[in-house]
Amino acid sequence: MKRIARLLATLLLVSCVKDAPPATRQAAGASAASLDVKWSNSSLNGVGIQISLGDSIVNDQFVGADNDGSGHNPVDQMTKLWNASNASLKFFQVPAPVVANRAYATIREYENDGQQGIYKSVNWFAEVDSRALAVTQYRGIRRNYGTSSEYIELTHADIIMNYRDYNFTTDENSVIAYDFHTVIIHELGHFIGLGHTRSTDDSVMRSSLSIFDADRTPSALDKQNLANNYGTAALAPGRSSFIAASVTAGPSQKKLPPSAIEDDQGVHGLIELRADGSCHHYVNGKLIESH
Numbered sequence: 001m002k003r004i005a006r007l008l009a010t011l012l013l014v015s016c017v018k019d020a021p022p023a024t025r026q027a028a029g030a031s032a033a034s035l036d037v038k039w040s041n042s043s044l045n046g047v048g049i050q051i052s053l054g055d056s057i058v059n060d061q062f063v064g065a066d067n068d069g070s071g072h073n074p075v076d077q078m079t080k081l082w083n084a085s086n087a088s089l090k091f092f093q094v095p096a097p098v099v100a101n102r103a104y105a106t107i108r109e110y111e112n113d114g115q116q117g118i119y120k121s122v123n124w125f126a127e128v129d130s131r132a133l134a135v136t137q138y139r140g141i142r143r144n145y146g147t148s149s150e151y152i153e154l155t156h157a158d159i160i161m162n163y164r165d166y167n168f169t170t171d172e173n174s175v176i177a178y179d180f181h182t183v184i185i186h187e188l189g190h191f192i193g194l195g196h197t198r199s200t201d202d203s204v205m206r207s208s209l210s211i212f213d214a215d216r217t218p219s220a221l222d223k224q225n226l227a228n229n230y231g232t233a234a235l236a237p238g239r240s241s242f243i244a245a246s247v248t249a250g251p252s253q254k255k256l257p258p259s260a261i262e263d264d265q266g267v268h269g270l271i272e273l274r275a276d277g278s279c280h281h282y283v284n285g286k287l288i289e290s291h
C-alpha cells in the first residue's frame, strides 16, 4: 500500500521539478549565485552539535520497539544516519539528551533560550502557518560578506513539530499519520544546512512529502550535497569553488539567494514543511522559496 502510494507521490514531484527554474550555472570565480548555509567545520570535528530532545516526544510518541539494538530512539537513529553520511565530519552528538519539552508561545523564543532542540508543540504559533507539519528555525551570520565566497554560518537552530494539527507515527507502514522518522530526518537535513533537492531519487530532502512517504535514509545525492556544502568533496577538475561544483553536478540542492537577505547583521530563517507536501522558506521574515 505504501509502495503504491509512494509512486503517486513521485509522479507529483516530477511535475514540481518540471516547473522549477533551471539550475544556475556559473564559472568558477564568478560571484556566487547562491549561498551555502552551514555550521563551522570546527564545530563538527568533535562530538558534534548538541540537539536536545523534548521529553514529551519521547513519552508520547515512542514505544519500546522503536529503539534500535543500541537502545537509541528514532531521533538518535536519524542523527546517526546523518553522521554516517560524511567521513570527515560529525554533525550530531549521539544520543540526544532528553530534556523537559519547551513550549513557548512564539517561535522566536526558541531561538533565544540558548538550547537547541527538537520539541513538541500542541498549541502551535499564531505567526506560523497551520499547514506546517514541522519547522526548522535557524539563525546565522554572514561570513565573507559581499565576496564570491560568502556563506551563512549557522549559530543556532531548533526543530518544532506541530502536534496540534497533525499526527505522527513511527510505524513506517501506517498511512493514517505522517512518518515521524521521515519528517525528522528531513528537518535534521535543514538543521545542518541542506536545502531541497530537485531530484526524483530517494533523497530525504525532496521538497514534497505525503502521508504515504517513508524515506528514512539519506541518499547518495544527499551525501554528495552535504560534502559539497562543507567542502569535503573531491571537486571536479577545473572547478575551484564547491558552490560551482555543486551547481553543475546535476540535480543539486537549492541554496539561499543572497538577494533574499536585506541586512548584513544576521540571518533568521524559518523553513516550514507543510502537510500539502510543500515547503516554504522564509528569511528575515520574507518568503524566498516555496515549492
Ligand SMILES: [Zn+2]
Pocket: 186, 190, 196, 207, 271, 272, 273, 279
Ligand atoms: Zn523542507
